[in-house]
Amino acid sequence: MKKRQLVFATHNKHKVEEVKSILGNAYEVLSLTDIDCHEDIVEDGDSFEANAAIKAKYVFDKYGLSCFAEDSGLVVPSLNGEPGIYSARYAGKHGDHEANIDKLLSNLENKEDRKAYFQSTIALISEKEVQIFEGQCHGTISESRLGSGGFGYDPVFVPVGYDNSFGELGSAIKNEISHRGKSMEKFIEFLKSN
Numbered sequence: 080m081k082k083r084q085l086v087f088a089t090h091n092k093h094k095v096e097e098v099k100s101i102l103g104n105a106y107e108v109l110s111l112t113d114i115d116c117h118e119d120i121v122e123d124g125d126s127f128e129a130n131a132a133i134k135a136k137y138v139f140d141k142y143g144l145s146c147f148a149e150d151s152g153l154v155v156p157s158l159n160g161e162p163g164i165y166s167a168r169y170a171g172k173h174g175d176h177e178a179n180i181d182k183l184l185s186n187l188e189n190k191e192d193r194k195a196y197f198q199s200t201i202a203l204i205s206e207k208e209v210q211i212f213e214g215q216c217h218g219t220i221s222e223s224r225l226g227s228g229g230f231g232y233d234p235v236f237v238p239v240g241y242d243n244s245f246g247e248l249g250s251a252i253k254n255e256i257s258h259r260g261k262s263m264e265k266f267i268e269f270l271k272s273n
């Protein structure tokens with residue numbers, strides 16, 4: 080049977096790998112690189128939802144392809160929601176995960192409340208209609224890095240119910256309980272029923 084193709088509007092290789100492993104074999108996931116789109120899409124929305132929709136709409140308008148995009152980030156209530164939609168460039172440079180973690184740990188140095196959650200918001204666009212799917216994963220920020228697996232803030236995020244960080248837990252456990260695992264679950268349910 081021919082696999083159904085889905086364009087995922089991202090350049091982030093880690094996200095593509097996670098999404099492919101969550102979606103399984105029924106779908107062929109094409110990244111922006113796969114469809115020859117090498118531009119950096121400007122994410123200037125003021126929410127995860129707005130940014131996910133901007134990325135999906137960009138591909139739909141330019142390439143005429145149905146597509147989904149995901150915007151995600153880490154929210155720390157005791158830091159007034161930082162880094163939030165600025166998670167990828169918290170310390171200034173886009174994708175500098177080490178500097179982002181350093182800044183987060185330094186901002187939390189004197190805070191007792193180290194609770195945090197990851198948010199994942201998926202926007203699917205087809206024939207001008209946008210559907211939104213969301214997932215969250217709650218946990219705490221450790222005092223220092225634990226493990227080196229995953230990406231982004233994974234080494235300092237300890238999910239509720241575990242003593243290890245996402246950087247230590249491995250992709251199978253992460254995908255089962257993560258924000259992206261949950262938003263993808265809703266997304267897959269929708270794909271199946273349509």
Ligand code: IMP
Pocket residue numbers: 091122149150151152153166167168174179197229230231232233245257259
């Ligand atoms: P986006 O590509 O604009 O959605 O930015 C997402 C940013 O949020 C990443 O660069 C990471 O800093 C952070 N982030 C999102 N999901 C995860 C995750 O699963 N683990 C660790 N960091 C994440």
